[in-house]
Structure formats: structure tokens, C-alpha cells
Amino acid sequence: MTTPAAYRVSHLDALEAESIFVMREVVAEMERPVLLFSGGKDSIVMLRLAQKAFAPANIPFPVMHVDTGHNFPEVLEYRDQRVAELGLHLVVASVPEALASGMVRESGDGMRNRIQTPVLLDAVEKHRFDALFGGARRDEEKARAKERMFSFRDEFGQWDPKNQRPELWSLYNGRHHPGESIRVFPLSNWTELDVWHYIARERIPLPSIYYAHEREVIERDGMVYAVNEFFRPRAGEERFKAQVRYRTVGDASCTAAVRSDADTVEKVIEEVAATRITERGATRGDDRVSEAAMEDRKREGYF
Secondary structure, rough: OOOOOOOOHHHHHHHHHHHHHHHHHHHHOOOOOOEOOOOOHHHHHHHHHHHHHHHHHOOOEEEEEEEEEOHHHHHHHHHHHHHHHOOOOEEEHHHHHHHHHHHOOOOOOOOOOOHHHHHHHHHHHOOOOOEOOOOOOOOOOHHHHOOOOOEOOOOOOOOOOOOOOOOOOOOOOOOOOOOOOEEEEEOOOOHHHHHHHHHHHHHHOHHHHOOOEEEEEEEOOOOEOOOOEEOOOOOOOOOEEEEEEOOOOOOOOOEEEEEEOOOHHHHHHHHHOOOOHHHHHHHHHHHHOOOOHHHHHHHHHOO
16 A cells, blocks of 8 residues: 655745735735735735736736835836736825825935825725735834734724734634725745745846945945935945945835845845845834834834
């Protein structure tokens, strides 16, 4: 008598299967889901997962970008190209338009991350989105580590970390009243290294700034910032050229690069495997405003 061979799946296959299950669950439960697509590596991976989840049909929901007006041009170019390739409907929630209308005001430090929140919530209400796929992972930052896979937001778009719904096994609770919504994080259990291994396995193209290249930069508070129209040196700060790459691609006014020679996906994997600093800890000036900067923003309705 022969025994059946043990059925095993790889770590990446297990993560992929969980994320696809979550996406299908959302489409089955919710009326108007949308995927937050910034052109960053996590939302790019989510698009690939969505392709697989609903193939051979098209992705059955639009994508939305909260455009701060301070974006890296390489990322915007990638965003538009990817949306066209996949035939997606792109919703742009524009911070510059919100500034022009008086909905929000420019902050004194020039960063626009905080004023993204009311623009995001306005777009959610306008389009009546009831589920928003986000690319946040628990390994990125401690406030994100508190999030459930399905994270409830009240009628004001706000999150209460002490009042989250239990998630037993793979039972996700998407119940909500009109005006309320659910943030959904299919990559919660992935790490930065998992994301890069998946990008390599799936041969997913990325914006060029994820790979090492030369830029004019300055050093501030231990981080390396590229000089651009949104980030200018202060008096006494010295400009110099350096080989850098980006681990995250947020607002250009507060996102730092890291010194790197990793110009291929294989070299990036080696680099990420060796680092002991999270990508947000290494590159996001906005997270250094206070110990609870991210949690405060999430309570207000941030991603």
C-alpha cells in the first residue's frame, strides 16, 4: 500500500494564498471596494495578487491614489503605465485641488502626509467606497502591527485600536453600517523580505527609484534626502552626490533614501536580509515627529 505524498507549499505560496483568499472574501462581502495604489512596491504586489485572485476576469474594482503633488515623477509614470496596461479605472484624490479649494491648509514644515487624510476620507465618502485595500504590513511599524486584517473605520473614517473585532482563524468580519468602512490589509503577514522575494519570483517591474542610482542629496537627522523641488537644503547643509535607492516611495518632502549599491532585485534581497532597521524607520521623516506619529494619523483616518 502506498501512502500519498505529503502536500507542501512554500512560504511564499502560503502568503499568496492567504492574500488571495482575503481579496476574494472582500469582493464577496462588500459592495464598493477600492485598492489604494501609490505606485509603491506593496501596492504593486497587491495588484499582482488581485490579477491572480480574479483571473481570467479583470480586476473587479478601481484603484485610488491620494496624490500629494509631491510625488516622485518616476513613480507617477509607473502608476499611469501600470493602470493603462491592466485597463484599470484610476481615481485620483488630489491634495493640490483640496488646497486650492480650502479644504486643507499647507503645514508649516512642507510635509503633506498629514493633510492626505481629509482628502482620502472625502474621496471615500464621494465614491461611497466601503472597503479599502491597503498595502500596510505588520513588520513596518508598531501602529501597523496593531491592525487586524479587516480593520473597522467609523462614520468619520477613524480607527480605534482598543476596539477591534476579533479575527478567529480566517473568519473576517466585514459588517458595517452605511458611511462606515473597512480597511483591508492582505499583506499583513508579509515582511519586506517576503515582498522582495515575491517581486523576484513573479518578475514584477518596479519604479526605477527602488534600485541604486546617483542623486544629489543632503544628510539630515541621520537620514539621506534627495534634493528636489519639494525638499530644499537648509542653511549649512551640504549637497553632495551619492549612490542611493528608496525602500519606500512616499511624499518626496519627507521620504529619505538609503545609501546602496543594490541595482538588481537579487542585490536588494541581499541588502534587506542583512539590515536591522525597518524600511519606515530608515526612510520616513514623518514617522519621527513623535513616538505615536503613525498611530495618531491612523486614528484620524490615515491609511
